[in-house]
Amino acid sequence: MQKFFWLVAAVLLYGCSGSNPIKTTLFDVPPYKRYVRSLEKADLDKTVMAQAWLAAGQRALNDSVEVSLPFSESGYFKATEPDARSYQFIAKEGQVLTVNGAVVSFQNATFFLDLFSWEEDGWKELVHADSSMTMSYEFEKDMTCLIRIQPELLLDAYYTLSISATPVLINPVAGADNKSIGSFYGASRDGGKRSHEGVDIFAKKGTPVIAPTSGYISRVSTNNLGGKVVWMQDKKRQHSYYFAHLDSQLVKPGATVKQGDTLGTVGNTGNARYTPSHLHFGIYRSKSKDPINYIRTLEAVTEALPWDTTFRQSDFKVVSKEVNFRAGPGEKHLVKTSLKKDTYVKVIAQSNAWYRVALPDKSQGFLTKKSIAPIENGKRIKLKSPAVVRTGINDEAVPVAHLNKPTTIYLLAQFEGYQFIKTKEGLTGWLVL
Template sequence: MKKTIIPALLTAFLFTACSSASTNIFSKKTPLEKYEDKLEDDGLEKTPEGRQWLAASQKALAFPVAVQLPYRHRGNFSSAKPQAIGLKFNAKRGEKVSFDLDKNQAADFVLYAELYKLDAGGTSSLLQSPDTNVAGFSYDVPETGDYILKIQPQLFRVGNYNLSITTGPSLGFPVDDKKAYIGSIWGDNRDGGERNHEGVDIFAPKRTPAVAAADGHIVSVREGGIGGKTVWLRPDGQNYTLYYAHLDEQLVREGQAVKKGEVVGLVGNTG
């Protein structure tokens, strides 16, 4: 059977604007910020216990424990004094980091989880603060670096919890064929070294389904030029575009929402 190419340019364009994930965080108060406001309203913020609780939160960010991923532990927050933990880990661009926080079922045991990014100077910036009723959440890493997960219970609340942090690819494979294989990658020499390849060539039988590598929206469907029949997909909440080229047939339209694994076209050799 004839084999053809679908180069998938996985990071064709990068924009300087903040991603929607960061924008949503700062458009309203986080669960922890709302709780801090409640402590202040109740007059607990200035009590010895309240000051210890705030100090524990700051210490967890300033002096996190370094861990390697994947990571798992079972923990306990006791009544001895207010506590918080900070876990620092390194994550690479393109990874999806998944957090699973399983606490005991006591109705009054509320845990706050917050994810931060550390810059080169050691300053932390808040990335995610999921609702306290969410047991699991994930983050698609846009740049390699150090991150901190902070966990803290409400004041005077005690209980046990199980935490696991795992990593995996943030994007799925864009061709629905187990025999498909990568023939060349981004940066490979072209034209005797005169230029670098700007794509990932995936070989598969002609008219094999090319599928969405992530949930997102189709931002363009084009025909012509070196790419032939192309589809451009913007993953939800991301600042890059996935480029499917040399398709035999396009099966989506501009503006269409697609789910990961949904067929966007058929592998071909156009262009």
């Protein structure tokens, strides 16, 4: 009890300190690690609650939950059950990740939100959110990434989270969209003698060609292949942008341009004179790059739904005969396992028509909302032998009741070799079959 008192004191001290517990530079110790060190310094890291919190953070990095961007979720963290959530996804070179979160809590909540990339030896931290639960990161290569969110200890809180990816650049043809892109990087040219080092964006002749970002004009010239061309430099990314087959060139070498400034107009000059008018757009940095993810827009992220507070304390079970437990909220995501009718689940978050649920073994995944329902009534049975009812499915879980035959109980749900039951006195817990 004394250890628990000092744990609470340390958490409050950390959350109320004059320094901001979230905002820091990439060269400082990340907030999550500083929080762990504060527990270690106070000799609290070995407490049961702190150990459960640390285990939850590590488990979130090892779980196989995955999402497709854009993604939004709303959920709940319970103070007495230390937990963390993770979101694994594929990021593409040329995309900017944007994360927006919000927290509703009666306490002065400290949330940790961190972005990781997968390297050969495990997850490497890239960046962490600021105090407003926002994060932005520009990808210079394709990556497998993971976002982890976790509140400090002893915190009851609702949260919403939106994750989206947008292109680094705007489309260099005014008014063009994804459907305007008709020829892609790497396509065969001249009977296989060369490959296409860019994308073609089709538009009417005379349509403005605009700067996809800020930079300066390095060259304005004419050649047999590209016809009338413009070269632009992006100092921020060390990129050279190539605009070819122009009908007109409206900038001079050395000119500084801002995103959206007109550089010329769409045409079909050079070797494109027998094709519909279009812009050939290329990106170079020592060699050519595929421009597609730099300019292709993705579906706009929807706002996370408000959390339904009726699920805060509820236990659920599978009501379908059998249902797929998936790694992400959608039919295309990996099936982690199949759950049979009456399997116990705990709803911890929701994303559109899907619930994120936790199984009794702490693994997390997604089920359709229609496949589960709150546990209300159970089958009345009599125990044939004495049994111990525990808070969890392992032998180390805290006992809540010792039952002697012929005690009557109510069977509410099950998970593998365990039964979730309720006694005549109203106590709920787990016992071994």
